[in-house]
Amino acid sequence: MNRRKKIKAILTKRSKQANRKANPPKTKPKYLSKAERAHLEAEATTNQAPSIDEASAPQTTDRQQN
Numbered sequence: 001m002n003r004r005k006k007i008k009a010i011l012t013k014r015s016k017q018a019n020r021k022a023n024p025p026k027t028k029p030k031y032l033s034k035a036e037r038a039h040l041e042a043e044a045t046t047n048q049a050p051s052i053d054e055a056s057a058p059q060t061t062d063r064q065q066n
Contacts, residue, residue, distance in 0.1 A: 032040070
């Protein structure tokens, strides 16, 4: 019984390794520290171009052009 158990344990271990290798876990995004996130957020706000608000911009329609 021990021999059979050992063989089965070896084969299940190998099959689990093969499954892990064939289906790697999903990669997580790289960890960013709180300071790095704040720095990136600050850069994003400074580099952001001022956008024109669509509600304040005059809208033209076909009726106005005629």
